[in-house]
Amino acid sequence: MHRVTVFTAALLLALPVMAQDGSRGGDPGRPPAYSKLVAEFAAASAKSQVAMKELLETDEFKKAAEAKDTETMKALRAKVTQPNQEFAQRALAEAEKVQGDDRVSFLVWAAVNGRSGEIANHAVAALQQDHLKSKHLTELFENFAMLANTVDDDQAAAFLAKVQATTPHAQVHAWADYLEARRLNRRGASDADKARAERLLAEGETLAAGTDLVDLIAAPRFEKEKLQIGMPAPDIAGEDIDGVRFKLSDYRGKVLVVDFWGFW
Amino acid sequence: MIPHERSLVEKLKDKPFTLIGVNSDTDKALIRREAKEKGVTWRSFWCGDKGTGGPIPAKWNVNGWPTIYVIDDQGVIRFKGVKGQRMEDAVETLLAEMAQRK
Numbered sequence: 132m133h134r135v136t137v138f139t140a141a142l143l144l145a146l147p148v149m150a151q152d153g154s155r156g157g158d159p160g161r162p163p164a165y166s167k168l169v170a171e172f173a174a175a176s177a178k179s180q181v182a183m184k185e186l187l188e189t190d191e192f193k194k195a196a197e198a199k200d201t202e203t204m205k206a207l208r209a210k211v212t213q214p215n216q217e218f219a220q221r222a223l224a225e226a227e228k229v230q231g232d233d234r235v236s237f238l239v240w241a242a243v244n245g246r247s248g249e250i251a252n253h254a255v256a257a258l259q260q261d262h263l264k265s266k267h268l269t270e271l272f273e274n275f276a277m278l279a280n281t282v283d284d285d286q287a288a289a290f291l292a293k294v295q296a297t298t299p300h301a302q303v304h305a306w307a308d309y310l311e312a313r314r315l316n317r318r319g320a321s322d323a324d325k326a327r328a329e330r331l332l333a334e335g336e337t338l339a340a341g342t343d344l345v346d347l348i349a350a351p352r353f354e355k356e357k358l359q360i361g362m363p364a365p366d367i368a369g370e371d372i373d374g375v376r377f378k379l380s381d382y383r384g385k386v387l388v389v390d391f392w393g394f395w
Numbered sequence: 396m397i398p399h400e401r402s403l404v405e406k407l408k409d410k411p412f413t414l415i416g417v418n419s420d421t422d423k424a425l426i427r428r429e430a431k432e433k434g435v436t437w438r439s440f441w442c443g444d445k446g447t448g449g450p451i452p453a454k455w456n457v458n459g460w461p462t463i464y465v466i467d468d469q470g471v472i473r474f475k476g477v478k479g480q481r482m483e484d485a486v487e488t489l490l491a492e493m494a495q496r497k
Contacts, residue, residue, distance in 0.1 A: 346450060350455070358464075363472070369451060372426055372427065383470050384411065385412055385468055386410075386489040387413055388400075388482060389464040389466065390463050391419065391455070391460055391461055392416050392460060393446070394425065394433075
């Protein structure tokens with residue numbers, strides 16, 4: 132079975148599960164061209180996934196996999212057309228036909244789904260140029276961690292700084308704080324950068340009060356303080372795949388494996 | 396990963412053990428299809444249409460998948476980040492502990 136079992140959030144960009152538009156798909160506030168793009172992209176992605184699945188079952192691919200011939204495997208995989216870049220280019224073209232938040236939607240879609248540094252950098256530059264005050268920048272930021280390897284670091288830093296200085300929206304500001312802190316906190320960060328990241332996280336936590344973003348900002352601390360070996364497991368409450376509500380504590384008295392997973 | 400979990404769930408089906416997933420796929424139809432195809436029988440929280448960025452993995456600071464916690468019958472976290480055989484060993488250890496207390 133050829134499947135990816137371990138990866139980081141940054142790598143998610145390369146995986147088909149992200150070839151979706153998340154919560155924004157059926158939004159009636161979008162221009163028709165946007166819904167059309169999203170729907171057609173979903174169909175093209177599904178087709179591409181089927182083709183990839185079929186490839187993995189071919190003798191040629193299996194032989195290469197057996198011989199650990201990564202070059203051939205890569206070449207065979209490359210033959211399966213991924214629709215991302217084509218659709219992202221289309222999104223960029225659509226963006227130029229509209230204005231305001233509609234344009235933001237297309238630019239964000241292109242950056243998030245394009246799997247291309249060039250496209251993502253272009254989209255971020257356009258957002259920085261014309262849309263620093265849009266409250267819809269959150270849509271980009273929700274996916275921004277994934278774009279860490281796609282958007283140039285200098286550009287990301289400049290963009291986040293501009294947003295922090297310009298946005299009138301607390302939630303957008305909080306996202307920019309959080310993402311800038313993540314950027315500063317990368318491996319080998321200086322003490323000065325770490326201290327600055329701390330301040331940004333504190334500010335972001337205040338600005339994002341009452342939203343899900345607070346949990347994300349507080350997550351490293353939550354893990355350190357609540358999720359260590361020997362500590363009582365915090366409860367989880369939510370819905371299963373069928374929409375039935377349940378809690379982790381419903382299963383108290385049994386040995387539990389809690390497995391964060393996905394098929395992707 | 397799934398084959399190992401499937402065999403563990405099957406093997407321990409008569410023991411006081413439950414595997415709870417936190418699924419970060421965004422497409423419910425895909426989850427149902429794949430679950431059927433791959434014999435996934437265990438219950439999962441669904442993280443919503445934000446997938447890996449959904450509220451449960453966000454709160455638990457999950458940045459890599461799979462991430463695994465093993466919790467004993469008292470509700471205490473006993474193992475973190477154990478996969479494959481190590482996950483199985485962890486579960487067996489805790490089940491043995493429970494049996495001894497009786």
